[in-house]
Amino acid sequence: MRLGDTMLGGLLLILSAALAGFSQTFPAIPGQTYGAATFPIAVAIGLAGCGVLLMIGGIRAGHRHLEAAEWMLDRRAVVSVALTVLAMIGYILLAPRLGFIPVMAGMLLGLFLLLQVHWLMAIVAAAATTMVIHGLFAGFLLVPLPLGIFPRVSW
Amino acid sequence: MSALGQAFELVFQWQVIGTVFVAAMFGLMVGAIPGLTATMATALLVPLTFFMDPVPAVGAIVTCAAMAIFAGDIPGTLLRIPGTPASAAYTDEAYAMTRKGQAEIALGANLLFSAMGGLFGTFVLIFAAPTLAEVALKFSSFEYFWMALLGLTCAVFIGASSPLRAFVSLFIGLFVSTIGLNNPAGVPRFTFGSTDLLAGIDFIPAMIGLFAVSEVLRSVAAGVPAIGRVQAATGHIFSHWGNLIRTYWRQQIRGNIIGTSIGALPGAGADIAAWVAYALSRKFSKTPEKFGTGHVEGIVESTSANNAAVSSAWIPALVFGIPGDTITAIVIGVLYVKGLNPGPTLFLFNPQAIYAVFIIFILANLVMIPFGWLAIKAAKRLLLVPRKLLMPIILAFCIVGAFASNNATYGIVVMLVFGVLGFIMEENRIPIAPCILGIVIGPMLEDTFVTSMIKADGSFLAFFERPIAAGLGIATILIWLSPLIGRAVRKSGAPGEAGQG
Numbered sequence: 001m002r003l004g005d006t007m008l009g010g011l012l013l014i015l016s017a018a019l020a021g022f023s024q025t026f027p028a029i030p031g032q033t034y035g036a037a038t039f040p041i042a043v044a045i046g047l048a049g050c051g052v053l054l055m056i057g058g059i060r061a062g063h064r065h066l067e068a069a070e071w072m073l074d075r076r077a078v079v080s081v082a083l084t085v086l087a088m089i090g091y092i093l094l095a096p097r098l099g100f101i102p103v104m105a106g107m108l109l110g111l112f113l114l115l116q117v118h119w120l121m122a123i124v125a126a127a128a129t130t131m132v133i134h135g136l137f138a139g140f141l142l143v144p145l146p147l148g149i150f151p152r153v154s155w
Numbered sequence: 156m157s158a159l160g161q162a163f164e165l166v167f168q169w170q171v172i173g174t175v176f177v178a179a180m181f182g183l184m185v186g187a188i189p190g191l192t193a194t195m196a197t198a199l200l201v202p203l204t205f206f207m208d209p210v211p212a213v214g215a216i217v218t219c220a221a222m223a224i225f226a227g228d229i230p231g232t233l234l235r236i237p238g239t240p241a242s243a244a245y246t247d248e249a250y251a252m253t254r255k256g257q258a259e260i261a262l263g264a265n266l267l268f269s270a271m272g273g274l275f276g277t278f279v280l281i282f283a284a285p286t287l288a289e290v291a292l293k294f295s296s297f298e299y300f301w302m303a304l305l306g307l308t309c310a311v312f313i314g315a316s317s318p319l320r321a322f323v324s325l326f327i328g329l330f331v332s333t334i335g336l337n338n339p340a341g342v343p344r345f346t347f348g349s350t351d352l353l354a355g356i357d358f359i360p361a362m363i364g365l366f367a368v369s370e371v372l373r374s375v376a377a378g379v380p381a382i383g384r385v386q387a388a389t390g391h392i393f394s395h396w397g398n399l400i401r402t403y404w405r406q407q408i409r410g411n412i413i414g415t416s417i418g419a420l421p422g423a424g425a426d427i428a429a430w431v432a433y434a435l436s437r438k439f440s441k442t443p444e445k446f447g448t449g450h451v452e453g454i455v456e457s458t459s460a461n462n463a464a465v466s467s468a469w470i471p472a473l474v475f476g477i478p479g480d481t482i483t484a485i486v487i488g489v490l491y492v493k494g495l496n497p498g499p500t501l502f503l504f505n506p507q508a509i510y511a512v513f514i515i516f517i518l519a520n521l522v523m524i525p526f527g528w529l530a531i532k533a534a535k536r537l538l539l540v541p542r543k544l545l546m547p548i549i550l551a552f553c554i555v556g557a558f559a560s561n562n563a564t565y566g567i568v569v570m571l572v573f574g575v576l577g578f579i580m581e582e583n584r585i586p587i588a589p590c591i592l593g594i595v596i597g598p599m600l601e602d603t604f605v606t607s608m609i610k611a612d613g614s615f616l617a618f619f620e621r622p623i624a625a626g627l628g629i630a631t632i633l634i635w636l637s638p639l640i641g642r643a644v645r646k647s648g649a650p651g652e653a654g655q656g
Binding site: 002003008012019022023026027028029032033034035036038039040043046047049050053054057069071074076077080081084085087088089091092095096104107108111112115116117121125129130133137141142143144145146 | 203205206319322323325326329330333338339340342344345368371372375376377378379541543544546547548550551552554555558559562564567568570571574575582583597600601604605608609613
């Protein structure tokens, strides 16, 4: 989704107001004018300045406020992007419970099939990639990848 | 034993040499695949460097970055798709040569002059960095404040097509840098009660998200398009080298100087160096009409420039701790993790580590020739790897890499958030690089500003009282005012032109 300059500028103004407002709650360094709030407020002022300039530019140019990107007109592309993000969320939620190997293999298989890789190739590639990554990170580099309910694989 | 002798001992061990070779192959592979940038290669490599000693870790990054920048020329020449943005400046030219059946000349020039450019940048780094470090030892918070601001200013005004959008990206990065407990007052900011956020946003997963996950999402959104057929077989790439050096030695030297100068500017990197060098090559050429028709002159100059910039970008990173480009932004994070705090004191307390890095730079640019030749030979096969297989595999590596940064799922959450943020930013034509520089330089900017203001009792004039600080401050302000000055100059010239017309 592409935001027009006016809309983007407006959004930045709202963000900068929230940022500046929240920054006021930070305690000051006793006896000093400059403290924890100084820098976030400076950033908020910068963001607000950008927002105002974008709004002025957008209003002058008369651009649309909201425009769908080309890929958004293709339902398959939208579904693919959404499912890719969901796959990552799924990994975050499931891997600690079920373990790295089944969740990663499942995620890869799903993504390969989503991208129209032949099913046989998808199964082989998902299994091989999972085991190579597990061997490299858990076996060789000793990264404690989540075990979950899956039996330990010793390399 | 002297520091140099210790450095040679540090480098010439089988683990280090082996790491350099593996990183070289990785860099060549990622750089040669269109859409995967040198920064992405480095970002994907970083989680592996956590498990290495400092010298092989930094060596792996140096080699990977240099190889990826060169390898970006291969698909640019054979397919008209630049492998990395640093190759985009001369992709059309190189492809035009391929269509004329001169792919081997273009690729040979890319390989030879990339290696020579990298070596030139390295020698400047070797000679300039220690001298600058001596100067930097005299710096106070005022000079560092201006250096940090100059770096961010260059990233916005020089490195971006739309400074306004680059500013938006920069402020997003600066905001991210404020999250956590690490601030002059030591109070939690924007943590909303999360203990994970108290340590701030972990830079490595954020970067993997911004550079790699966002690219995967973009590729998926575009339907993971196939690369297409490789246009031509390549002949003997070495046979034209003597002739190229004899004919274009001036362009090569100029490219090296331009690349090194731009690379050394904090915030500007190899991409800009290549564009500037190509434009200057055309401007000073005796045969500018040949440009665009498949002429090697501009390629020589810009391919020299982008690799020279890769090396010289390390000057501000090592000397001041301010990244020269996105790759050195990553490097700074790695150096801190490895206890090699970048800055002038590194030259005092750890000279052997610095010399080891220099030796690896030379080694990386020398092995570029045999490895690059192999990559060119293997290009046809490499370019045929289906992207629909590649993208999920990259995503899997991103997930494990983000997890490995602190052995916690929190890293993957950060990666995902920044991946989606990067995707949305690029959708709205907001560049990513200033955001990364904002995240890296933000803490230094805040720290030096608040410290300076407390020292100066709130007087902003103190930022101009020391000579170097004043010089840096004036340079920064002049860059800020450059659009206004340019507009004023154009306006004052306009009536005259109208009169003439």
